[in-house]
Amino acid sequence: MNDKPMMISKRRRLKLLAALALSVASAPLLASVAWAADPLKVAMILPGPINDNDWNAGGYAGLQAAAKNLGIEVAYSENVADADAERVMRDYASRGYGLIFAHSFSYGDATLAVAEDFPDVDFMAGTAQNLADNVGTYDNPDYQGAYLTGMLSAGASKSGIIGWVGGNPAPNMLANYHAWTAGAKEVNPDVTVMISWLGSWFDPPKAKEAAIAQVEQGADVLSAQSVGVIDAAVEKKVLVIGAVSDQNHLGPEAVLTSVLWDLGPLVTEAAKSVIEDRWESKTWSYGIKEGSIRLADFHGLDANISPEVLKATEAKFEAIKAGDFVVPHDTSMVE
Structure with a gap:
């Protein structure tokens, strides 16, 4: 039971005043002043x-x-x-x-x-x-989109190794990583998923360096959860998944698609x-069902993925939207 006294904010007090004023026909001016005051x-x-x-x-x-x-x-x-x-x-x-x-x-x-x-x-x-x-x-339910791009990443990978680079192990980052991994394993149960934490939310040079290290260890598809990863993908000529906005313009030959967050x-x-x-x-929380999470255009790079994987990914998107499939929200720690 909450024993704290109920607090009424200034805005709420003004709205109450406005409501009372509106009920009094002789005080229309007071009502308009009260409503506009805050x-x-x-x-x-x-x-x-x-x-x-x-x-x-x-x-x-x-x-x-x-x-x-x-x-x-x-x-x-x-x-x-x-x-x-x-x-x-x-x-x-x-x-x-x-x-x-x-x-x-x-x-x-x-x-x-x-x-x-x-x-x-x-x-x-x-x-x-x-x-x-x-x-x-x-929250940032981009993990719903990450599941889909995990499927696409595994489908596009020729080496069977994909890499994820993120800033800090916050719950939304962990959820994204786990969903991306789960989606990839649905397409290829034997896929290897690499992970790198930067220890910073914004350090493009460090993100690029971490991504390049993953590519040098065999990763040929990356997930850009930090600014700088796309630069690495462009330089090393591998595919990459963008985040938040359609990032294809940052690497027209590299950014396979992006998880959009409106x-x-x-x-x-x-x-x-x-x-x-x-x-x-x-x-x-506004996700796929609410229209806030979706995938960007492939800009022709879907040629790197088999029709079967593309069809399965589209079906999964529709299942999530309809509520027939719930992407696991796993925020367990990963080193």
Whole structure:
């Protein structure tokens, strides 16, 4: 049982005032003032640059989609180090931003600290494990798409060795790796899957180096879960799976397809729910079924995969969309 007193935010108090005012025919002006007094502003802080064609670009695109869909004011801060996350979020909260997205797993503790001091502000902490009354989280169910690209990767590999490169062993990264491996093994039970952790969310030179090392050990299809992997694939002339956006333009002869993550619907709905006073502290998940996760065009590179594997992958996509197949959400640790 929760013994904490019920807190009513400034926004909620104004909405109650507006509702009361609307019920009084003699006070229409008071109602309009109350409703307009606290328009929602949304901010997002990101660990890397918004032009990375990856995680940060996806977050930024989702924020801009919400601004367009709802006509609200938004702001963002890119390249925010973990040590600066609390300071940046406090600044946004103190300036009246009513919904703040902390777009990194590593911002979790900072988000909880700021949220405690700003109970009237709602926070969305990316792939967080610990929540609070005013802290929700959103996952990146790209692991659903990773299962599909695992199938494609095993189907395209001639060596029977594929490689995955990621930043840190956060739950969403682990889920992606395990799903990619499971999909690959459905097509080729004997496939070898290599894995490399960088220890950083954004270190393109290190990611490229790790990917090249995997290729030199026999991997001929890679999964680019870090910026820099595609550069390695282009240089070594192997195939690679892109992430978040269609990354084929970064390597037209290398990027087989990409797992697309459209964050726009989720950011829009979260902001709308705050405006309508129905926001909840929970895990928000928008995947294949909701249209937020899908695969990019092959740009002709599907010639590297047999028709049987392509057909099986398409059937699996439809099964996931219909709810007939649930991709395992495995976040167990991998060294």
